[in-house]
Amino acid sequence: MNILQLVRRGFPSFRGQRRDEGLTLVETLITAALTGVVLLIVSTMTISALRTVRGVRGTxxxxxxxxxxxxxxxxxxxxxxxxxxxxxxxxxxxxxxxxxxxxxxxxxxxxxxxxxxxxxxxxxxxxxxxxxxxxxxxxxxxxxxxxxxxxxxxxxxxxxxxxxxxxxxxxxxxxxxxxxxxxxxxxxxxxxxxxxxxxxxxxxxxxxxxxxxxxxxxxxxxxxxxx
Known part of the structure; x- marks a missing residue:
């Protein structure tokens, strides 16, 4: 299940809409915001892990x-x-x-x-x-x-x-x-x-x-x- 499907399931107004209607502006904005949050979390965890590895190697x-x-x-x-x-x-x-x-x-x-x-x-x-x-x-x-x-x-x-x-x-x-x-x-x-x-x-x-x-x-x- 992708982010767009999660958005549509989470908002009643999106339920029952036809799948061939494309993306609304609200759906696009919400999907972009959620994607940004996920990428921020992943990048933060990656940077922290790399810093830990460098610290262990330096020590x-x-x-x-x-x-x-x-x-x-x-x-x-x-x-x-x-x-x-x-x-x-x-x-x-x-x-x-x-x-x-x-x-x-x-x-x-x-x-x-x-x-x-x-x-x-x-x-x-x-x-x-x-x-x-x-x-x-x-x-x-x-x-x-x-x-x-x-x-x-x-x-x-x-x-x-x-x-x-x-x-x-x-x-x-x-x-x-x-x-x-x-x-x-x-x-x-x-x-x-x-x-x-x-x-x-x-x-x-x-x-x-x-x-x-x-x-x-x-x-x-x-x-x-x-x-």
């Missing part, structure tokens, strides 16, 4: 990104090392970015009994790409070793707004557990040499629909000893 992606990024940062921090006897393991340490030397194995290090040249690893918020950016610069052997920018590779680990509420991403502690508070420019050289553990707190808010996903972990730098 799923942000959760995976937060977990992946946290694991990557933890893995690199755990093997942080001093590149020589005088240079701190941390080249820079602020509340929202960190750079440090890490004893990460590369393909060329497999089977090599000597300690690998540390890789300079950085994590920072890239506002232009809207992500937590990881950069790795392999060290080149020499006296002293060097880290040429030409060898730097970067990867977006978590896409979205990072710690939208301004919560620090990185918190630093010395071997006694005391907090080392960075200034706007970061920790001083002396304090960078005292860092023994780092707490990483990520909150990834996806673009568009979706909920913020968080990941928090604390890492002790076992290679740094008592600072």
């Amino acid at each position: 799923t992606n942000s959760t995976a990104d937060a977990r992946t990024a946290s694991q990557a940062v933890t893995k690199a921090l755990r093997v942080a090392v001093t590149p020589d006897d005088t240079t701190p393991a941390f080249a820079q340490a602020t509340a929202r970015s960190v750079s440090f030397y890490s004893s990460m194995l590369r393909g060329s290090d497999v089977g090599n009994v000597a300690l690998p040249i540390p890789t300079l690893v950085s994590y920072t918020v890239d506002t232009s790409r809207n992500c937590l950016l990881e950069t790795k610069t392999p060290g080149v052997s020499g006296t002293p070793p060097t880290w040429p920018a030409s060898g730097t590779a970067s990867t977006c680990l978590a896409r979205g707004t990072i710690n939208i509420d301004g919560t620090p991403i990185f918190a630093y502690f010395d071997s006694s557990g005391a907090v080392l508070t960075p200034t706007a420019t970061g920790l001083s050289v002396a304090d960078r040499g005292r860092v023994a553990s780092v707490t990483v707190q990520l909150a990834v808010t996806p673009a568009g629909d979706g909920k913020t996903s968080t990941a928090r972990t604390s890492v002790v730098m076992v290679n740094l000893g008592d600072n």
